[in-house]
Every structure is written in structure tokens, then in C-alpha cells.
Amino acid sequence: MxxxxxxxxxxxxxxxxxxxxxxxxxxxxxxxxxxxxxxxxxxxxxxxxxxxPGLIDLHVHVYPGLGDFCLHPDRVGVDTAVTTVIDGGTSGVATFGLARRWIDDPAVRTRVLAFMDPNQIYFATKDFICHKLEIANDERNLDIASTCAAVEANADVVVGLKARACYTDDKQTSPFLAAAQLAAGDRPVMVHLGRFPFTPTISTTDLLDALRTGDVITHAFRGASGIVGSDGKVTPQFRAAVERGVCLDVGHSGTDFRFATARALFEQGFWPTTISTDLNVFNVDAPVVSLPETMSKIWALGLPLPDVVAMATVNPARVVHREHELGSLAPxxxxxxxxxxIDEGPARLSDGFETIEAxxxxxxxxxxxxxxxxxxxxxxxxxxx
Ligand SMILES: [Zn+2]
Missing domain, CATH: 2.30.40.10 (Urease, subunit C, domain 1)
Structure with missing residues (x-):
């Protein structure tokens, strides 16, 4: 060819x-x-x-049947010219065998990789059932030895852990984040910026302080997340996290990306490390649609096209330590x-709150x-x- x-x-x-x-x-x-x-x-x-190079979406939900949240991997992947998708912690440890069926299914043409939740039982649903039942913040749901064993047993496809930073007694530390970091070893841990219903999470400041070089903040460009102070400038904790190599991921989702926040952060020099969608059944029709549509939004905010392409190719490949095999056309x-x-516009692009003409x-x-x-x-x- x-x-x-x-x-x-x-x-x-x-x-x-x-x-x-x-x-x-x-x-x-x-x-x-x-x-x-x-x-x-x-x-x-x-x-x-x-x-x-084959586009890589760092944050999607693609294990249909495991909860009500997931899309078919090819809907998110090759149907929209995306060759690799990485599931953002739809599954915990005990159900990962079901997740793997989608990853290994020969009828699925998209390459699927995974961030695993460190809990024994976690799955993502619209009603946040694991939070409603308070098992997302129950330490009995953690079994470190089992999580480490599952990561090793699935090391061909598990590229990192996805932690929901709930706390139990101490409001400043999350045993779930700590467990994810322990089980991850050198691999990245992806965390969600913003709250969950039903279960309290550590503050954004404490979360930023806990992240290591190479860890990933998804939904980094959402509104009202506590990374921007009342003076409109990013907080010292956010700046310090980025300076030590914490990665900023778009993770668009239905309500987790705002042009206004992105403009403010871009102006202060904070660009995305990676562009991802958080595609699931509840945001695919609007406002997210696809990874190329999400790339169009970042491009429309004024970043150069080669940088936008890097954020969906080599950068996510590096984040998940697969740059030796993914993210480049090297012979x-x-x-x-x-x-x-490239369709010339005007193109109407929506973040779910604001529509711009690109x-x-x-x-x-x-x-x-x-x-x-x-x-x-x-x-x-x-x-x-
Ligand atoms: Zn997600």
C-alpha cells in the first residue's frame, strides 16, 4: 500500500x-x-x-456489558481513524477478565490498552453505583497483592492504573491513590480532576502534591477544579506538579472540558500533554463525537497543528511507555x-457549554x-x- x-x-x-x-x-x-x-x-x-502516526486516545470507556457506560472499541477507534484506544479505568481487578475479552477479541480491529482501577470491584456506570454503595471508598475493596498480581499478569495490555482519589479517615490522603501508585510501579497513574457523587475525595491541592513524575491528570481543562486561584493564575501546587513532569490530559467528556479554562491555561503556558476524549455512551453524540473532533477544538484555540498531532500520537505513546512501538511512522x-x-469552515465546535466558530x-x-x-x-x- x-x-x-x-x-x-x-x-x-x-x-x-x-x-x-x-x-x-x-x-x-x-x-x-x-x-x-x-x-x-x-x-x-x-x-x-x-x-x-496512528492516533492514540488516552482515555475512553470500551468494555460493553461491564456497566452501562461503554462504547464498542471500534466506534471510538478505527471507525474514526484512531488506531489505539486506552480504557480509563472502567474495570477494577476482579472483573478484568471480562475487560480482556474486549481487548483480545479478534473481531475488534482497534488496538485496546488499559488503565486498571486498583479496587477489586470497580466499574463505571452512569449512576456511579460503586460510589453510591460506598465501595469506591471502602478499604476492604483493596487487596494490594491481588492488584499487583493482576497488573503483572496483564502487563501486555495494562499500561497503568486509574485511581479515584477517595479518602477514608484522613481527609488529606487517599489509600486508593496510594494503592494505585504502589501497584503501578514505574507505570503512570491517571487521576480524575473534579469530584464524584456520594464519596468524598481529597482536595485538589492534596491530589496535586501526591502525584509523581509521569502521572496523569485527566479532565485537566475542566472548569472549577481548584487549579486556578481567585487571581486567575494557576496555583503553586499545580505549577509545581507540571514542573516535576505530571502530565495534563484533556479527557473531554460531557462536562469536563471548557474552552474558557483551556484559553486561560494556554495563556499561562500550560498546554495539554495529551488530547483524549473520555468517550462513553453519554457523551459520544454530543459534545465529544470523536478524537479528531476533540483535536479540532484544541487546534481552534490556536495551538499549531503539528503540536496537536503530537498530543494524540507520540505524547500519549510516551505517557504509557510505548514510544518504542506506538506514535510514529518510523520505518x-x-x-x-x-x-x-481538513474541512474548511466555518466549523461550529462545542465544549458542551460554549460553541465557537472555527x-x-x-x-x-x-x-x-x-x-x-x-x-x-x-x-x-x-x-x-
Ligand atoms: Zn473516564
């Missing part, structure tokens, strides 16, 4: 140029201008399109390649997943009237 004449943006290789991409036997073998098509090669004209890699169209939007065309071409499905963005 030869992808002919697209704008190839691969931040890992510092490439942004019009070029061809050659794929043979499921691997990328060359990037360059006017490559000769080997005999029998399929040639796909992608002139005018953006060609990137020899498994050929996960995304192709996006000059253009990114629209998925298709992807190569391990060298196999998959057409994108046209999920229209909501009419954000």
Missing part, C-alpha cells in the same frame, strides 16, 4: 512535509517524496489530507497510520491498522446551533 501525496506530520520524527508513505507486509518501510509503488501495491491518493514499525481531511475542522477519512486500510464512518458532528 502506498499512501500518495498527503501532508505527513510525524512529530516523533520531526517530519511535516508532503510525502508518500509506503507500507509493506503490515509495516511502514519508507516515507519520502515520489516513492515508486512496488509491483502489485495498492495506491491510495491522500493528496490534501493530513497523514499521521519498521507496525503500520498504524491515520488519515484526516476556521476549519479535522474529519477522519480512514486508517491503516497493522497495514490494513479501514474507511472511517461518517459520524456527523452535532449541529451545535
Amino acid at each position: 502506498l499512501l500518495r501525496g498527503g501532508r505527513v506530520i510525524d512529530p516523533a520524527l520531526d517530519v511535516d512535509t508532503v510525502a508518500d508513505v509506503l507500507v509493506e507486509d503490515g509495516r511502514t518501510t519508507a516515507i519520502g517524496p515520489d516513492l515508486a509503488a512496488p509491483e502489485g501495491a495498492k495506491v491510495r491518493d491522500v493528496g490534501g489530507c493530513v497523514v499521521t 519498521g514499525r507496525v503500520a498504524d497510520v491515520s488519515v484526516l481531511r 476556521a476549519r475542522r479535522l474529519v477522519p477519512v480512514g486508517c491503516l491498522r497493522a497495514g490494513e486500510w479501514i474507511d472511517a464512518v461518517n459520524y456527523a458532528a452535532p449541529d451545535a446551533a
Whole structure:
């Protein structure tokens, strides 16, 4: 397969140029201008399109049947030109075998990786049942030895832990976050910025202080999260966390991304490390739609396109320590390649609270997943009237 004449943006290789991409036997073998098509090669004209390493969505929910929350991995993944999705802690330890069925299902074409919740029983539902029953903040739900064993047994797909930072007696520390960090070892722990119903969580300040280099704050650009002081400036704890290498993830969701917060943080120099969606059944129709739609929103706020592409390719690959295999078109890699169209606007983009008119939007065309071409499905963005 030869992808002919697209704008190839691969931040890992510092490439942004019009070029061809050659794929043979499921691997990328060359990037360059006017490559000769080997005999029998399929040639796909992608002139005018953006060609990137396979997009990676760092935060989704994709184990249908485990609660009422999840979407099919391919709806979130290859149907929208996203080749890798990472589940954001839908499952705890005791149900991870069910989660793995979706990860391993040969009928699923998207690569699926996972952040695991450290609790024995945790699953994400609309009614927050694990919080309503107060098992998300019950230390009897933790069994560190079992969590560590599950992480090791599933080390091929578990890239980190997802902690809900509930507390028990001491309001300043979360045994659930501590357990996640212990079981994670060198792997990242993803935490949710903002509260949960029914179960109290440690303050944002205490949460920021507890995060290690490489840990991830998802929903980092939501409103009213306690990372911005009354003077409109970020708090010293937030600045210190970012300076020691805590990663900022978008995690759009239905109510967890605001243009207003993003503008304020971008102005102070805080850009996302990663762009992700938190796609689930309750936000997929609106306002989130897809990872390319979410990338369009970050692009519309003025960040350069190559940076936006990095936030959905090499950056998430680095966050989950998979940069040796994911997030680049480097020759020899498994050929996960995304192709996006740029539709000139005006494009109406909504964060769920505010609608902006952008000059253009990114629209998925298709992807190569391990060298196999998959057409994108046209999920229209909501009419954000
Ligand atoms: Zn989530």
C-alpha cells in the first residue's frame, strides 16, 4: 500500500512535509517524496489530507456489558481513524477478565490498552453505583497483592492504573491513590480532576502534591477544579506538579472540558500533554463525537497543528511507555497510520457549554491498522446551533 501525496506530520520524527508513505507486509518501510509503488501495491491518493502516526486516545470507556457506560472499541477507534484506544479505568481487578475479552477479541480491529482501577470491584456506570454503595471508598475493596498480581499478569495490555482519589479517615490522603501508585510501579497513574457523587475525595491541592513524575491528570481543562486561584493564575501546587513532569490530559467528556479554562491555561503556558476524549455512551453524540473532533477544538484555540498531532500520537505513546512501538511512522514499525481531511469552515465546535466558530475542522477519512486500510464512518458532528 502506498499512501500518495498527503501532508505527513510525524512529530516523533520531526517530519511535516508532503510525502508518500509506503507500507509493506503490515509495516511502514519508507516515507519520502515520489516513492515508486512496488509491483502489485495498492495506491491510495491522500493528496490534501493530513497523514499521521496512528492516533492514540488516552482515555475512553470500551468494555460493553461491564456497566452501562461503554462504547464498542471500534466506534471510538478505527471507525474514526484512531488506531489505539486506552480504557480509563472502567474495570477494577476482579472483573478484568471480562475487560480482556474486549481487548483480545479478534473481531475488534482497534488496538485496546488499559488503565486498571486498583479496587477489586470497580466499574463505571452512569449512576456511579460503586460510589453510591460506598465501595469506591471502602478499604476492604483493596487487596494490594491481588492488584499487583493482576497488573503483572496483564502487563501486555495494562499500561497503568486509574485511581479515584477517595479518602477514608484522613481527609488529606487517599489509600486508593496510594494503592494505585504502589501497584503501578514505574507505570503512570491517571487521576480524575473534579469530584464524584456520594464519596468524598481529597482536595485538589492534596491530589496535586501526591502525584509523581509521569502521572496523569485527566479532565485537566475542566472548569472549577481548584487549579486556578481567585487571581486567575494557576496555583503553586499545580505549577509545581507540571514542573516535576505530571502530565495534563484533556479527557473531554460531557462536562469536563471548557474552552474558557483551556484559553486561560494556554495563556499561562500550560498546554495539554495529551488530547483524549473520555468517550462513553453519554457523551459520544454530543459534545465529544470523536478524537479528531476533540483535536479540532484544541487546534481552534490556536495551538499549531503539528503540536496537536503530537498530543494524540507520540505524547500519549510516551505517557504509557510505548514510544518504542506506538506514535510514529518510523520505518519498521507496525503500520498504524491515520488519515484526516481538513474541512474548511466555518466549523461550529462545542465544549458542551460554549460553541465557537472555527476556521476549519479535522474529519477522519480512514486508517491503516497493522497495514490494513479501514474507511472511517461518517459520524456527523452535532449541529451545535
Ligand atoms: Zn473516564
